[in-house]
Amino acid sequence: MNHIEQHLQEIRERIQTACERVGRGSDEVTLIAVSKNFPVEDIRIAWDAGQKHFGENRWQEAEAKIPMLPHALQWHCIGALQRNKVRKVLPHFCLIHSIDSLRLAAYANEVAKEEGLYPAVLLQVNLAGELTKSGFSPEDLERDAETLFALDRLEIQGLMTVPPPVEKPEDARGWFSEMRQWRDTFSERYGVNLPILSMGMSGDFEVAIEEGATHVRVGSAIFGNRRSLA
Numbered sequence: 001m002n003h004i005e006q007h008l009q010e011i012r013e014r015i016q017t018a019c020e021r022v023g024r025g026s027d028e029v030t031l032i033a034v035s036k037n038f039p040v041e042d043i044r045i046a047w048d049a050g051q052k053h054f055g056e057n058r059w060q061e062a063e064a065k066i067p068m069l070p071h072a073l074q075w076h077c078i079g080a081l082q083r084n085k086v087r088k089v090l091p092h093f094c095l096i097h098s099i100d101s102l103r104l105a106a107y108a109n110e111v112a113k114e115e116g117l118y119p120a121v122l123l124q125v126n127l128a129g130e131l132t133k134s135g136f137s138p139e140d141l142e143r144d145a146e147t148l149f150a151l152d153r154l155e156i157q158g159l160m161t162v163p164p165p166v167e168k169p170e171d172a173r174g175w176f177s178e179m180r181q182w183r184d185t186f187s188e189r190y191g192v193n194l195p196i197l198s199m200g201m202s203g204d205f206e207v208a209i210e211e212g213a214t215h216v217r218v219g220s221a222i223f224g225n226r227r228s229l230a
């Protein structure tokens with residue numbers, strides 16, 4: 001068995017076990033294989049092993065890969081989205097995880113209208129207010145929520161976060177739990193349905209699942225250490 005197939009099998013088992021620990025069904029969690037920096041051959045191996053959802057963080061890279069792979073792959077946009085890429089990105093991704101400002105949301109809404117689309121998106125939350133990361137702080141979200149939820153072409157389905165780096169996976173639990181509380185607060189306050197929580201990566205996806213993640217984004221634990229495509 002190829003290492004990618006083997007890793008996928010192991011990750012699926014770990015997802016199942018994490019779900020069982022907290023009484024969730026493993027069908028409540030979508031595994032997104034983050035294929036950035038890995039070649040189409042690796043993606044095809046994962047696809048042939050039954051993996052359906054893949055995440056990319058740069059349009060230039062995704063643009064080259066998408067036409068070389070089966071049409072039925074589900075692509076997730078997980079990286080910073082530049083305004084000048086929005087029109088190209090929208091039709092190709094089943095979920096945009098990285099709407100990180102009101103300005104970007106309003107622009108994507110405008111483009112979606114022009115293109116006749118209703119894209120599914122998540123709001124990226126920068127819980128710790130890290131300067132190196134983009135995303136809404138909880139205060140930004142409180143300020144902008146009404147305007148965001150009134151955008152008529154964006155299907156805002158939930159929240160995404162990348163918590164600050166931690167030493168042990170367990171140390172991330174508080175961030176994941178806070179994220180879930182913000183989701184509950186916002187959906188109650190604005191009467192909106194926000195079923196998706198995109199959180200957890202190779203190092204901490206089990207803790208994220210225990211705290212309510214519905215989408216985990218796992219790269220290196222499936223494909224190995226990232227190398228350059230060049």
Ligand SMILES: *Cc1c(COP(=O)(O)O)cnc(C)c1O
Binds near residue numbers: 079202219221
């Ligand atoms: C690269 C990346 C991941 C995957 O990271 P791994 O540690 O390799 O699992 C998940 N989410 C985002 C936003 C990323 O950029």
